[in-house]
Amino acid sequence: xxxxxxxxxxxxxxxxxxxxxxxxxxxxxxxxxxxxxxxxxxxxxxxxxxxxxxxxxxxxxxxxxxxxxxxxxxxxxxxxxxxxxxxxxxxxxxxxxxxxxxxxxxxxxxxxxxxxxxxxxxxxxxxxxxxxxxxxxxxxxxxxxxxxxxxxxxxxxxxxxxxxxxxxxxxxxxxxxxxxxxxxxxxxxxxxxxxxxxxxxxxxxxxxxxxxxxxxxxxxxxxxxxxxxxxxxxxxxxxxxxxxxx
Amino acid sequence: xxxxxxxxxxxxxxxxxxxxxxxxxxxxxxxxxxxxxxxxxxxxxxxxxxxxxxxxxxxxxxxxxxxxxxxxxxxxxxxxxxxxxxxxxxxxxxxxxxxxxxxxxxxxxxxxxxxxxxxxxxxxxxxxxxxxxxxxxxxxxxxxxxxxxxxxxxxxxxxxxxxxxxxxxxxxxxxxxxxxxxxxxxxxxxxxxxxxxxxxxxxxxxxxxxxxxxxxxxxxxxxxxxxxxxxxxxxxxxxxxxxxxxxxxxxxxxxxxxxxxxxxxxxxxxxxxxxxxxxxxxxxxxxxxxxxxxxxxxxxxxxxxxxxxxxxxxxxxxxxxxxxxxxxxxxxxxxxxxxxxxxxxxxxxxxxxxxxxxxxxxxxxxxxxxxxxxxxxxxxxxxxxxxxxxxxxxxxxxxxxxxxxxxxxxxxxxxxxxxxxxxxxxxxxxxxxxxxxxxxxxxxxxxxxxxxxxxxxxxxxxxxxxxx
Numbered sequence: 001x002x003x004x005x006x007x008x009x010x011x012x013x014x015x016x017x018x019x020x021x022x023x024x025x026x027x028x029x030x031x032x033x034x035x036x037x038x039x040x041x042x043x044x045x046x047x048x049x050x051x052x053x054x055x056x057x058x059x060x061x062x063x064x065x066x067x068x069x070x071x072x073x074x075x076x077x078x079x080x081x082x083x084x085x086x087x088x089x090x091x092x093x094x095x096x097x098x099x100x101x102x103x104x105x106x107x108x109x110x111x112x113x114x115x116x117x118x119x120x121x122x123x124x125x126x127x128x129x130x131x132x133x134x135x136x137x138x139x140x141x142x143x144x145x146x147x148x149x150x151x152x153x154x155x156x157x158x159x160x161x162x163x164x165x166x167x168x169x170x171x172x173x174x175x176x177x178x179x180x181x182x183x184x185x186x187x188x189x190x191x192x193x194x195x196x197x198x199x200x201x202x203x204x205x206x207x208x209x210x211x212x213x214x215x216x217x218x219x220x221x222x223x224x225x226x227x228x229x230x231x232x233x234x235x236x237x238x239x240x241x242x243x244x245x246x
Numbered sequence: 247x248x249x250x251x252x253x254x255x256x257x258x259x260x261x262x263x264x265x266x267x268x269x270x271x272x273x274x275x276x277x278x279x280x281x282x283x284x285x286x287x288x289x290x291x292x293x294x295x296x297x298x299x300x301x302x303x304x305x306x307x308x309x310x311x312x313x314x315x316x317x318x319x320x321x322x323x324x325x326x327x328x329x330x331x332x333x334x335x336x337x338x339x340x341x342x343x344x345x346x347x348x349x350x351x352x353x354x355x356x357x358x359x360x361x362x363x364x365x366x367x368x369x370x371x372x373x374x375x376x377x378x379x380x381x382x383x384x385x386x387x388x389x390x391x392x393x394x395x396x397x398x399x400x401x402x403x404x405x406x407x408x409x410x411x412x413x414x415x416x417x418x419x420x421x422x423x424x425x426x427x428x429x430x431x432x433x434x435x436x437x438x439x440x441x442x443x444x445x446x447x448x449x450x451x452x453x454x455x456x457x458x459x460x461x462x463x464x465x466x467x468x469x470x471x472x473x474x475x476x477x478x479x480x481x482x483x484x485x486x487x488x489x490x491x492x493x494x495x496x497x498x499x500x501x502x503x504x505x506x507x508x509x510x511x512x513x514x515x516x517x518x519x520x521x522x523x524x525x526x527x528x529x530x531x532x533x534x535x536x537x538x539x540x541x542x543x544x545x546x547x548x549x550x551x552x553x554x555x556x557x558x559x560x561x562x563x564x565x566x567x568x569x570x571x572x573x574x575x576x577x578x579x580x581x582x583x584x585x586x587x588x589x590x591x592x593x594x595x596x597x598x599x600x601x602x603x604x605x606x607x608x609x610x611x612x613x614x615x616x617x618x619x620x621x622x623x624x625x626x627x628x629x630x631x632x633x634x635x636x637x638x639x640x641x642x643x644x645x646x647x648x649x650x651x652x653x654x655x656x657x658x659x660x661x662x663x664x665x666x667x668x669x670x671x672x673x674x675x676x677x678x679x680x681x682x683x684x685x686x687x688x689x690x691x692x693x694x695x696x697x698x699x700x701x702x703x704x705x706x707x708x709x710x711x712x713x714x
Contacts, residue, residue, distance in 0.1 A: 052669050056661070076668040077677075085669075092666040096684025102670070105680065109671030141684070158670065 002029040005067060005166055005197045006051070012061035013043075013050050013222075020046045022222035023062070028166070033198045033211055035233070038219035039241050044201045045089060047219070048168045051199075052086045053079050066166070081110055083165030087155040087172050093143040099154060100124060100138040103161050110162050127160045131187055148175040156184050160191045168199045173207040181206045205233055218244045261354060262512060262541075265483040266347045268455050270373065272332040276457065277325040280304060283427050286330045290396055290430070295407060303416035303426025310420040316604075317544045317573040322518050327490050329428040331373040331455045337394060339380045348372050355481065357450050364694075365477075366445035367392045371462055373455050374430040385443060391436040392447055395463045398434035405436065409465055413496040413524045413552075421492040421520040425461050429494065432462030435476065437503075439469040446475040446508075446694065451493070453482040453517075459490040466497045466505065468531075473504040477694055481541065484514035488543070491517055497525035499533050501555060506534040510697045512704075513541035515571055521547050529555030529584075536692050537564040539576050540704055548606065550579035553587035553615075564593040565689045567704070568601030568633070577606035577624075577638075582615035582648075591622040594686055598629035598709075605637040609650070616647040626656040627685050629678065629709075679709040 006028040013021040020043045028034050036044050050057050051064065053076035064072050071079055094102070103124065108115045128135060131153045143151050152172050159167055169188075173181045181204075189210035192198075200207065208230075216233055218226040218241060226232065226244045236244065272289060274282045283304050287297040312319055338344050341358060352358065352370050361368040367381030369392065376394035385392075391402065398406050416426030433449040453460045460480075468474050482489060491513060499505045505525070513519055519542040525533040535549045551560035562578040580589040595603035605624045626635035637654045659681060667677035682705050683690075690698045 052665075054665055075674070076665060077671055077673050080669055080671040088666065088669075092660070092663045094663060094667070094681065094684055096687030097680055102667075102680075105672060105676075106670035109673075109676070162670070 002031060003068070004028065004065070005030050006199075007065040008062070010062040011050070011059065011064060013046060014058045014060055015046070015056055020057070020222055021050070024219075024223055026217065026224065028197050028199060030197055031195050032214045033200065035200045035202060035208060035213050035216045036219050037202065037216060037233070037236060037241070042219045043222045044219055045170055048086055048170045048199065048201060051079075051168060052076055052084060077109070081112065084168070085159055085162060085164035085166065086168045087152070087159055087170060089170040089174065091143050091151045091155055093141070093146075095141055095144055097142050098139050099142050102142045103158055106158065107161060110164075124161065127157055127191075130190070131157055132183060133157065149177070149180045152176060152180070152184065156187060160187065163193070165195070166197050166199065168201070169207075170201045171203065173202055173204055178206065182209075185210045205237070208233070220244070262481045262514065263483045264351070264354065266351060266454050269334055270331050270455065271334045272330075273328055273455070274330040276328045278304070278307070278327075278329060278424070278428070282329060286428060286430060289330070289332065290399075292399060293403060296399060299411070299416075300427050303423050306416045306423035307420060307427055310417075310423055312420055313546070316546050316575045319518065319520075319544065321488055322490065323488070326457055326487065328455065328458045329461065330430055331458050332375055333372045333377055335377050337376055337397070338378050341378065344378055348377055351452060351454070352378070352450065355450065355452070355479070357448075360448065364445060365448050366443055367447040369394065369433045369447075369449035371431045371449065371451045371460075373453060373458060374460065376431050376433070381447065382445075388441050389438040390441060390443060391434065393434050395429070395432040395434050395465065398465070402434065402436070405467070406434070406465065409467065409496065409498060410463075411494070411496070413498070413526055414494050414522050418522070422494065422522050425463070425492050425494045425522070428459070429461045429463045431460075432464045432493065433466075434464075435466040435474065437468045437472040437474050440471045441469075442473045443475070446477050448477040448479065451478070451480040453480075453489060453491070456485040457487045457489065459492065462493045464493070464495040466507075468497075468499050468503040468505045470500045471502045472500070475506040475508070478507070478509045479512075479697075480509075481512045482514045482517060485516050487516065489514070489517045491519045491521060491542075493521045495521075495523035495549075497523075497533065499525060499527045499531040501529045501531060503528070504532040504534075506536065507549070508536040508694055508697070510538040510693070510700065511541060511545070511547075515541065515543050517542040519545040519547065521545075523547070523549040525549070525551045525560070527551060527553050527555060527558040527560065530557040531555060532559040532561070535560070535562045535564070535578065537562070537576070538693065538697065538701060539564070539566045539574050540701070542574065543572060545574045545576060547575075548577050548579050550581070551589065552581045552583060553589070554583045556584045556586055558584060558587045560589040562589070562591045562593070563689055563692050565686055565701070566593070566595040566603050566605075568595070568597045568603040570599040570601060573602045573604075575604040575606060579608040579610075580620065581610045581612065582618045582620070583612045584615060586617040587615055588619040590620070591624070592689070593624040594689055595626045595635060596629065596682055596685065597626070597633035597635050600632045602634040604635070605639070607638070608640045608642065610642045611644055611648050611650070613644045616645055619649040621651040623653045625654070625685070627682065628656070628658045629682075631658070675709055679706055682709060
């Protein structure tokens, strides 16, 4: 029996007095891939941000366990060091910090040991090549002036370099052309290790093509209203989310 | 093992704060009187014109009112300030001859090491007098002069008399007048025509005596087709009483010459830093100001460039870091007084823990400055809700044929950016330090290496509070 990596029970979350999640249950086992779909405003990004520990959200009720530990009071950086990763929908631009130096600092923080420069550079170069990123991006300031697609590649590059245990992708495919989605999907599939679990928030299904999806959840108005296997994706494409709630 | 971290109330200034006993050879009474001014002049055995200059300046000092447009200077009481403290040594050109405690002070500040590794010459001032001056032999042979101001008054009297306080007249403002009356120490540099000084010269000013003032005068002349990089550093240990720094820097950049003037000021937080710096630039000459303001309780500092020759250029790069109890009012002034002159201003300021930083600049385009260009970028970053940042850029344009650009940004450090960096494993302090380091990065690149390292350490200490 595989262990639960993430276990959420009756999660209720507010931001500025507004209820976003209203009693959400979700369990993810080691190595499983879960997909979350749902209409805009359902609370999908909120869920990912709350798991990552965004201090702007307040958990008013429910529990959040990661690897059997209550992480509700953990700071974001502590969660990251325990192996949680979020690929942001709109990654921040940070002036004056090169992508390379940033990933190096992050890797040092997450792996809790000093990063050896040459193997690191080698690994970075290799992974950038496989993502078809121009090598000059390593020296560019983090996400500054990157196109939408380059920002998403930068996120996936970080994911591949940090090797987290729980990977959350928040609409990594939105705003990308078909080729870019395919490339990112291939890279995720290729770099993914058996034990890594994934929580993928998406509107489209292209990004899932190379992945063996275990469960699909439909999130609506802050609750999961339907859970099934990959086959319900087709149902959604045919009938829309509204049909799910019936 | 993760490093033990200790949150500090304030930046660790341990290195700068080591005080030597206040030992001196001669010290005036505190306060400012004609007798004191005469005493300083006679101690220095000055020519009559210099004494006359001092007395005239003192007259100006009494006439001119305190500036009212900047930070409050109420805490400054001239009756409490000792204007002249002669250290217990005279000028040496070998560190071996400098008294142990003074030598060790500069050793701790890394001056001797830098002298061996990356400088062409060094001057070191302790309280009111320069205690060490030395320069590479080959530059001496090429006619480069690098000495203390006292010596220059004696040995290069005609040059000094022609230039001394001509660019910053004692009538300019109250602290220029004060400086004219009680100036002591500082450096004199003369670079003859066509000579390129390949490594920087550095003067370091250390104020050890409590309740004292430092009034060093720096006069630099870079002749036609010559070039120089001059670095100025300053620091003092912290006392519970107000210290005063009212130095004066006058730079003459002749035709086609180039001068880079870098300063990292790291005074203790009981210092009133009221410094005046000005450059006069001839045809196709270039002045580059690099100005880092980190220390002091109150600073008013606006290095100015007068571009009087056609095609003259000024570049100003400034960084100001105001923390608790600091009010740092910094910026620059450029007067475009000839055709096709150009200036760029790039200033960044950070304020935290209730610190206040003000960027203040003035760009003047005279009627005759046709075809001139100016670009001004000033950015301020506030680390919290109790800190303040203001920008006061002024432009005075008197002709139409110019090209001028201006960009000002004031912002608070972004929670989204902190969250993003923390989501990759960095602590909140590390994330903030990374954002600040990134913010100053374009300027750090311009600093002399050892100062860039120092600035980085300072940011790390201020924001991460890491020891060990």
